[in-house]
Amino acid sequence: MPIDFSGTWVLEKNDNFEDYMKILNIDLVTRKIAIHLSQTKVIIQDGDKLTINTLSTFRNYEMSLTIGEEFDEYTKGLDNRMLKRSIEVEKCSFYLWVGARATSQSSVLIEQTLVSWQGDTLVCTQKGEKANRGWKHWIEGDKLHLELYCEDVVCHQVFRRKQ
Ligand code: ECB
Numbered sequence: 001m002p003i004d005f006s007g008t009w010v011l012e013k014n015d016n017f018e019d020y021m022k023i024l025n026i027d028l029v030t031r032k033i034a035i036h037l038s039q040t041k042v043i044i045q046d047g048d049k050l051t052i053n054t055l056s057t058f059r060n061y062e063m064s065l066t067i068g069e070e071f072d073e074y075t076k077g078l079d080n081r082m083l084k085r086s087i088e089v090e091k092c093s094f095y096l097w098v099g100a101r102a103t104s105q106s107s108v109l110i111e112q113t114l115v116s117w118q119g120d121t122l123v124c125t126q127k128g129e130k131a132n133r134g135w136k137h138w139i140e141g142d143k144l145h146l147e148l149y150c151e152d153v154v155c156h157q158v159f160r161r162k163q
Contacts, residue, residue, distance in 0.1 A: 003120040005122065006045045009161055011157060012160050015157075016155045016156065022153075024081075025079060034058065040054070040055045049065075050065055051065075059077040070111070071112055071114075083126040083127060084113075085111045087108065088108055118136075123135075132149065132151055134149060142161055143161075144158070
């Protein structure tokens with residue numbers, strides 16, 4: 001049985017959030033507001049269905065997903081990106097014996113956001129214009145941890161359970 005993240009969690013530590021916002025190209029004014037926000041996570045985990053609502057007085061971010069299934073993510077109200085990437089996996093042309101040239105159809109693989117288990121840690125990969133983007137959630141004692149990462153920046157958030 002995987003660990004259950006369900007509950008209401010209140011932010012109490014937010015290391016390196018400024019750099020994380022900068023790497024996502026969030027403008028100065030928005031950063032100045034966002035850095036002082038109290039964030040509350042409301043998580044509902046039901047089997048492999050997961051809803052994570054991140055709430056604040058300024059903006060909310062909601063996502064509902066099935067663990068292990070890729071989905072389109074649009075970071076509405078955050079950096080407003082579509083997290084999806086196409087990869088061309090095959091393209092080749094060849095010559096037929098009559099001399100005519102034929103090109104095989106290129107196949108395109110779409111990579112989307114994926115949340116999956118790595119032991120008791122929930123790991124999310126977000127594919128798009130930013131490299132090495134994703135997050136990890138885990139529980140340590142009575143605290144919920146979240147690492148948000150992008151390129152070489154890691155923001156570490158810690159939440160306490162709301163009574
Ligand atoms: C939604 C509360 C924060 C609102 C901040 C507003 C503007 C800043 C814009 C972009 C900064 C990037 C991310 C904000 C940090 C936390 C929001 C949720 C991050 C996230 O993807 O959480 C995951 C894992 O819990 C679930 O969506």
